[in-house]
Amino acid sequence: MKRRTATLLLTALLATALGSAEAGRIAPGLQKKLNQRSGQNVEVIVRFNLDNLPAGRGRSGLKELRQQLKDVLKTLEVVGPLRGTLNRLLGGNLKGAELWLDGSVVLQAPPEVIRALAALPQVDVVFENFQVKLPKVAAQSTASAPAGTPWHLQKIGAPQLWAAGFRGQGIKVGHLDTGIDPNHPELAGRIAAFAAFDENGERITGAQPRDTGNHGTHTAGLIAGKTVGSAPEAQLLSALVLPDGAGTFAQVIAGMQWVIDPDNNAATDDGADVISMSLGLPGTYDEFVQPTKNLIAAGVVPVFAVGNFGPNPESTGSPGNIPDAIGVGATDQNNAVASFSSRGPVRWNSVYSGSFIKPDLTAPGVVITSSFPGGGYGALSGTSQAAPLVAGGVAALLSGKPGTSIADMKQALFSGATQLGGARNNASGYGLLNLPGTAGKLGLTLAGNPQPQPQPQPQPQPQPQPQPQPQPQPQPQPAAKLSVLLVDDDMNSGPNVTDHFRAAIKANASQAFVWDVASQGPVPLSELKKYQAVIWATGDAYVNTITADDQNKLRQYLQGGGKLLVTGQDIGYDIGGSDFYRNVLGVTFIADASGTVRVARSGPLGSGALTLNAQGSAGNQVYPDVIAPNGSGSVAAAYGTASTQAGTLSVQSVQNDKNQGRRKKKDEDGVRGLVVGTVTGLLEGALTGKQPKNNKNAPKVQAQSASEPAGAAVFRDAGSYRTATFGFGLEGLTPEERDEVIRRTLEWFAR
Known part of the structure; x- marks a missing residue:
C-alpha cells in the first residue's frame, strides 16, 4: 500500500518556537496521542473551515465542494521560503486523498507541525484518522438458496412493489463494505462499478471486484440480489472500504464521495441515489456529520445501520445515530426488536444539541439469508442486514417515483411504517419498514394494494427533525422591551x-x-x-x-x-x-x-x-x-x-497590558493571539531553519483574512x-x- 510521507525539516526547532500552541481545534483523542508521540509522524485528518452545501443544492454542488477544498489549499501556498516546504508537507500526501465531501485532507506529520497547522484560520479541526469497523456479527450460519420469496422480503411487502413494476430499475445504490463477489449468481449484472481504497483514502489503481470477507457480498445481495434483495433490478456502486472488516475514516469518506460521483464530474449523472452503510462505532462521532450533511444536500438518501450494541438504552453508533440520517434497527420474524439491536436515545452536544430518538426504522435482521462469496448462501444477523433491506426498498420506491426528495421519502417511510409497540420509540423508531404503506404515502398505485402481515396501522407522523430542548419562548411584540x-x-x-x-x-x-x-x-x-x-x-x-x-x-x-x-x-x-x-x-x-x-x-x-x-x-x-x-x-x-479591511490593521494591543499573567500568556501563545502573521512566521522558521524576527513591528493580518x-x-x-x-x-x-x-x-x- 503506497504511503506518501512528507519530509519535514527541523521539527525540534518548531516545538521550541511554538511553545504551547493553541489546541482548541485539535480533537481531544488526537491531543492525547500527540502528547505521547513527540517527534513521530501521526496520520491525521485536517478539516478546513469550509461551508457545507445548502440544503437541496443537488449534485451540481459537488463541484462546489471540490473547488472549495482546492481554493483553501491554494491559500496555504504562501509566498517566501515557506512555500516550497509547506507545499511538500501538504502536496506530498494529498494526491488521491482530498476528501472534498468532508472538506479535509489526510496528512502525516509530527505533533509539533500538526499543532501549528491546527492554529491556522483556514483549519476547522484536526482529528485522528481513526479506525471504523463492521458492527459485531450477532449470529452466522450456513444456508441454502431460498425456495420462493424469503421471509425477510415478504415481511416488508417487497413483492407487492415488484408486482407493480417497481424493482429498482434505473436506480443506483452506493454500497460501502468489505467488497463484493461479482460472480455470484444473485449479483450477476448488478454491479455498475467497483473501487477499493487504502487507509489514506487513496483509490487503489487496478483493483478488481472482490470480497475480503463475506459481509459485503451478503449486504449487497440484500440490496439488489435477484432472489434475496429488495430491489432486484437496482445497480450497485460497490466500494471496498473495510478490508477484512475494518478500515479508517479516510477510507469510508473516500468511498462515500466515490459512490456519489464515480467519474469526478458533477455534470454527469452516474452517482448513487441511495447509500447503504453497515459500519460504524458506538457513541456519537462529530466527524461523520459534515460528510453526511453534504451527502443529503446533494440529494442522496443516507441509510445507515445503528449498530449491534443493544439492548441497553443509549447504545447506538455513528453514523447511524446522526439525526439527519435514516438509522435502521433489526427485528425478527415475529416483529420483535432483536436484543442486539442498538437502542436510543442518542444525546448530541456539539453539531446537534439535545436528545434524539433512534433508530428511525426497523427491518428484518435476525437469521437473514443472502449471498455468500463463492456462489453460496449464508445467514447473518445484525442491523447490518436490516439497513441494506431499507436501502433497497428506497431504491424500489424511487424506481416508481424518480426524483422524490429526501424529505418526502423520509416522511413517507416514517408515516407508512408498521408501528411496533405503539408510538415512535427508542427501540423500533417509527416501526417496521412497510413498502406498500410507504408507496401509498408517495401516491404510487399497487395492484389491489395488498399489505404485508400483520396489517400495518400507518399513523401520520411529522417528518423527524432535530427537536432539542428547550421549547421555543414566546416572541416579543415588535418594538416592545x-x-x-x-x-x-x-x-x-x-x-x-x-x-x-x-x-x-x-x-x-x-x-x-x-x-x-x-x-x-x-x-x-x-x-x-x-x-x-x-x-x-x-x-x-x-x-x-x-x-x-x-x-x-x-x-x-x-x-x-x-x-x-x-x-x-x-x-x-x-x-x-x-x-x-x-x-x-x-x-x-x-x-x-x-x-x-x-x-x-x-x-x-x-x-x-x-x-x-x-x-x-x-x-x-x-x-x-x-x-x-x-x-x-x-x-x-x-x-x-x-469600510476598513482587516489587512490594513496592525495586530497589536491598544494600550499597555498591566496584567502580567495575561501578557505573558499572549506572548507565549502568539499562534492563537496573532493568528495568520505569527503562525506563518513560526512555520517558516521551523520548516526552513530561520527563526522569525523579533516582532517589534506588529504584523498585519495576512492570507485569506486580509480582505x-x-x-x-x-x-x-x-x-x-x-x-x-x-x-x-x-x-x-x-x-x-x-x-x-x-x-x-x-x-x-x-x-
Whole structure:
C-alpha cells in the first residue's frame, strides 16, 4: 500500500518556537496521542473551515465542494521560503486523498507541525484518522438458496412493489463494505462499478471486484440480489472500504464521495441515489456529520445501520445515530426488536444539541439469508442486514417515483411504517419498514394494494427533525422591551461588568436581572429560558470565557428562540476555534487585537463613531478582537471606518497590558493571539531553519483574512434566533455610548 510521507525539516526547532500552541481545534483523542508521540509522524485528518452545501443544492454542488477544498489549499501556498516546504508537507500526501465531501485532507506529520497547522484560520479541526469497523456479527450460519420469496422480503411487502413494476430499475445504490463477489449468481449484472481504497483514502489503481470477507457480498445481495434483495433490478456502486472488516475514516469518506460521483464530474449523472452503510462505532462521532450533511444536500438518501450494541438504552453508533440520517434497527420474524439491536436515545452536544430518538426504522435482521462469496448462501444477523433491506426498498420506491426528495421519502417511510409497540420509540423508531404503506404515502398505485402481515396501522407522523430542548419562548411584540438576564462572567478578573452594565440594561429592558457566575456558579439552562434576551459579558477574562458547558446551554437557549448579546475583548481569542463561535454565533475570529480604539457603527447600531477607553469608560480594553461574519451575519461595527479591511490593521494591543499573567500568556501563545502573521512566521522558521524576527513591528493580518472586514461587532439573524457578538467589552465605552449600543441591540432583537 503506497504511503506518501512528507519530509519535514527541523521539527525540534518548531516545538521550541511554538511553545504551547493553541489546541482548541485539535480533537481531544488526537491531543492525547500527540502528547505521547513527540517527534513521530501521526496520520491525521485536517478539516478546513469550509461551508457545507445548502440544503437541496443537488449534485451540481459537488463541484462546489471540490473547488472549495482546492481554493483553501491554494491559500496555504504562501509566498517566501515557506512555500516550497509547506507545499511538500501538504502536496506530498494529498494526491488521491482530498476528501472534498468532508472538506479535509489526510496528512502525516509530527505533533509539533500538526499543532501549528491546527492554529491556522483556514483549519476547522484536526482529528485522528481513526479506525471504523463492521458492527459485531450477532449470529452466522450456513444456508441454502431460498425456495420462493424469503421471509425477510415478504415481511416488508417487497413483492407487492415488484408486482407493480417497481424493482429498482434505473436506480443506483452506493454500497460501502468489505467488497463484493461479482460472480455470484444473485449479483450477476448488478454491479455498475467497483473501487477499493487504502487507509489514506487513496483509490487503489487496478483493483478488481472482490470480497475480503463475506459481509459485503451478503449486504449487497440484500440490496439488489435477484432472489434475496429488495430491489432486484437496482445497480450497485460497490466500494471496498473495510478490508477484512475494518478500515479508517479516510477510507469510508473516500468511498462515500466515490459512490456519489464515480467519474469526478458533477455534470454527469452516474452517482448513487441511495447509500447503504453497515459500519460504524458506538457513541456519537462529530466527524461523520459534515460528510453526511453534504451527502443529503446533494440529494442522496443516507441509510445507515445503528449498530449491534443493544439492548441497553443509549447504545447506538455513528453514523447511524446522526439525526439527519435514516438509522435502521433489526427485528425478527415475529416483529420483535432483536436484543442486539442498538437502542436510543442518542444525546448530541456539539453539531446537534439535545436528545434524539433512534433508530428511525426497523427491518428484518435476525437469521437473514443472502449471498455468500463463492456462489453460496449464508445467514447473518445484525442491523447490518436490516439497513441494506431499507436501502433497497428506497431504491424500489424511487424506481416508481424518480426524483422524490429526501424529505418526502423520509416522511413517507416514517408515516407508512408498521408501528411496533405503539408510538415512535427508542427501540423500533417509527416501526417496521412497510413498502406498500410507504408507496401509498408517495401516491404510487399497487395492484389491489395488498399489505404485508400483520396489517400495518400507518399513523401520520411529522417528518423527524432535530427537536432539542428547550421549547421555543414566546416572541416579543415588535418594538416592545424585552426581559433581559445579564450574565456577569468576568470571574472577578477586572472591573466589575455588572456595575458598568446595570444602568443601560435597566433603562432598556422590561425587567432585568443579574447572574454573577463567580458567586453563584454556572448559570442553569432553566434560568436562561426565563428571559427573552441574555447579555453575556466576560470583562477581562481571557481563558474559560465561555466554557464548553455554557456553550452547550447557550446553544439550546438559542434553539429555543432566544436572543444573545456576547461581549468581551478575548472571547474570540479564547473560543474562536469552537463550533459554537463559528457556526452558532456565526463569527470568524480574525486577530487578537485591533491596534486601534476607533470603532465605526453601521446597520442596526446606526451610524457614528465610538471610542474605546475614553474618559468615563472602564478603560480596560487592551486586546479587542477583530472578527468577521461566518455565513449569514453582517458587520454592525468595524475598527477604523465602516469600510476598513482587516489587512490594513496592525495586530497589536491598544494600550499597555498591566496584567502580567495575561501578557505573558499572549506572548507565549502568539499562534492563537496573532493568528495568520505569527503562525506563518513560526512555520517558516521551523520548516526552513530561520527563526522569525523579533516582532517589534506588529504584523498585519495576512492570507485569506486580509480582505475580511475589520469587524468589531457581528449581528446574525439565524431565523429562529438572533445574536450580537462584540469583539470588545461594552464596558470599554462611555456610559452614553454603551446605553445607545445596548438600546439599539435590544431593539433589533425585538423586531
